[in-house]
Amino acid sequence: MLFGILVGCFYAAVSIGLSVAFGLLDVPHVAHPALMVLGSYCTYLLGLYGWDPIVAGIALTPLFFLLGVAIYRFYYETFEKRGSDAGVRGLAFFFGLAFIIEVGLILVFGVDQRMVEADYIGKSLSLGGYRIPWRLLVAFGVALLLTAALTLYLSRTFTGRAIKAVAQDEPALRLMGANPVRIKQWAFGIATAVTALAGAMLIVVGPVEPSLDRVYIGRTFCVVVLAGLGSMTGTLLAGLILGVSESIVLTQFGASWAPAVAFGLLLVVLGIRPQGLFGR
Amino acid sequence: MKFWIGAAATVALAAGLALSGANEYFFYAGYVVLQFVVLATAWNILGGYAGYVNFGTAAFFGIGAYTAVLLFKAAGAPLGVQILAAACASGLLGFGTGLLTLRLRGIFFSIATVAVIFIMQTAIVNWRYVGGATGVQLLRPPAMPPFDSYTRMLFVVMAIMAVVGVCIARYIEVSRIGRGLRAIRDSEEAAECSGVPTLKLKLFACTVSGALMGAAGAPLPMYMSFLEPASSFDLNYSVSALAMPMIGGTSHWLGPVIGAILLGSVQQIVTVTISNEINVLVVGVLLVVFVVAAPDGVLGLLRKLKWFHRSFR
Amino acid sequence: MVPPLLQIRGVSKHFGGFAALSEVSLEVAPGERFGLIGPNGSGKTTLINCVSGALRNESGSIAFDGAEISRLPAYQRTRRGIARSFQIPRPFKSMSVLENLVVPLGYVVGLGDTDAHAEALRMLETIGLADKAATPSNRLSQVELRKLELARAMAARPRLLISDEAMAGLAGNEVDEVLKILFDLNATGITIIMIEHIMQAVMRFSQRVICLDAGRIICEGTPAGIVKNPDVQRAYLGA
16 A cells, blocks of 8 residues: 555656646647656666766756757647647557667667665565665655646746646637747746656556556556546546556456556546536 | 459459569569558548547458458358458457547547557467467468469459459549548537537548458458468557558559558658668658658648649749 | 528537537527627537537527438438538638539538539539639638538528638628629528628628627617617627
8 A cells, every 4th residue: 555655656756747748738748657667777777877867867857958948849830730630640650669669679689687886776665564675765755846846836936837838728828929839838848858867667656668658547547537638636536546446456366467457446436427527 | 433443454454463574572572562552541540531530450451361261261161251250350359449548638549559569469469269379370372373373462462452442432432421531530518519420420431441351360360371460450550551552642442552652652762772770760750750751641742742843833 | 480490499518617509599580581690709609510520519409491410420311401501611622613512512412423523613604713623722811711611502402501601701702702602592592591790791691690799699789779778789889
């Protein structure tokens, strides 16, 4: 159960980038988990040179920010501007992108699992009869900080609120003199930057392999939809719900069914209450 | 009329080739390309005509293969029955997935199709009777007269399936259903207001698409004499089934056929000469390139060339 | 007394915390020319979305020709005789002008392909778009798009046609063209609800006008009466 809560918070942090990219900006970003796994592998590479994963993650954020801006710019120019048929092509584009990233990683790193080493990986904290692995606590901590930071950014800063505004009422924003495309670009960049750190935490929590992005499509979209598109605070709660559900299924039915929980929960939410917990 | 002559000629050609002395490898490779013709055509019925992108071709294909294996193990069913049953199973899966998600925005349908791959694969991996994760070996009957080898017979079966699939796609495309699907793709809201029963049509397309994919998967166990979850639910099926219509052209039944033959052949060549991983990368890259640069696919490029020539006459 | 063709009672619709419609009730008589005005964001399009079926109202009832329709999907409401045009035209872009009309002729009226094509051509001649029959619908001018929108709605042989700002952004003579089409339609017995910002069009066309503001009806009456109403003036010009 405790595992579920820790992991759930981690899922929330992993999904928060998608919450912005898809929830707020309405980009069909199915390549989000793939970018995260890319972040994990970059962290692994830096780890080979002795970089601590958290430091590596932070170092990667500006690079991933630029990557995010580039991807959004490309997506906007190629698809969103042209209008008709953009939905199908946009989806196909991101699907292709995710696939290319996954296969690229296989070609460079092989299909074997990769891990990273740090002081806090391998040791556990003993707390009242439970032994909690430090790596989970570290990931949990970073995840919490990340989620809080992004939520505060979106609600307190000027650019943050502009991002939320562009999600709700783009014409009004234009009338106020702001350029929606630049704001969305910035937002997507931030979402991707956050994803780099999430990727670093991913490889802290456990070994990674290139196909990990597939199960995380389920987990991230489940969290984002359950939270309600556009709700940052809901992401944390939704992540917790998913984490706990998965740990219950894990103990009752075994590890092979655990990945299906996210997808199943997503389908249930879409069937019963598509706007999620706090949807707009 | 020309179409039916072409269809009959294709079947005759396939049968003729199978009876000839051509290299056995041709039939191994040809089977795969024909299989992709069916998958691409099936995908296009929902993806190209209606605009709903299915990422889960691998699931419908895999379930088709496993339904065939199930019937073969349990009842020794002949191939024809296996194919029909596989079509029913995957058709039902398509209907169910559609019922759950086609009321919502397209992206949720697409994500749900990823879910279906996971759930189906997990279910199969946990099912001892069909071999679980390790898979199941099959003893396929020896050569089937009048063909020299079982593979040759499967080649002809797949050719017939490809022709049937294209016939179905073409029928849908030119009928009122096709017009309704195109209306849905262009503007779903306006389609509803023009009397198009959007949910019913989407469900229909999804079911037919799924059924065809399942049928394409049915001969796989016999083709390989072996079936295991990892390769039958391979994501490559999903990417290829999506890439081929995008490359060939999504608005006409000829598009998926062109895309399947082109990309299928490229895949065979690359896999044999370079490696399987590079092949998979090539598929992904080609998909993105075409989606970005040539959205109407090869057919669209050809049409532009004709217009180009006409205006310079 | 002739029973109303459309009867809306106590309809409400919320988006999150925002009340787009609050307890709206109105009636439209058969054959009437009915105008719906109100400032931007007052709920006009939301209301007709609820009538046409694009949205579901949370409470209240919507009855067409005596039968409750608020639980029906949009395409069934169209088949019962409610048609609408869209504020921003939504042609079927991959189809020609002619084919755009064939869709409702096939799905609502049930015509076969040959009959539908012939009828579509006839309709295009009536509104002056016959020479554009084979043109892809994504290559039309603004006024042509508006006419196509209306024609497509008409192809569904409606008894009630809702025209949502069909004249927005059109020049004076273009407005007259569209207005004439609507008048001719009404002369054949079709009830028309017109949503418009162009006041002179509303005044010339409507027999009765209702003004919405912030999701509520604030005034109902003749065109002349509505214009003089202080509540209406306040809604448009601000307090």
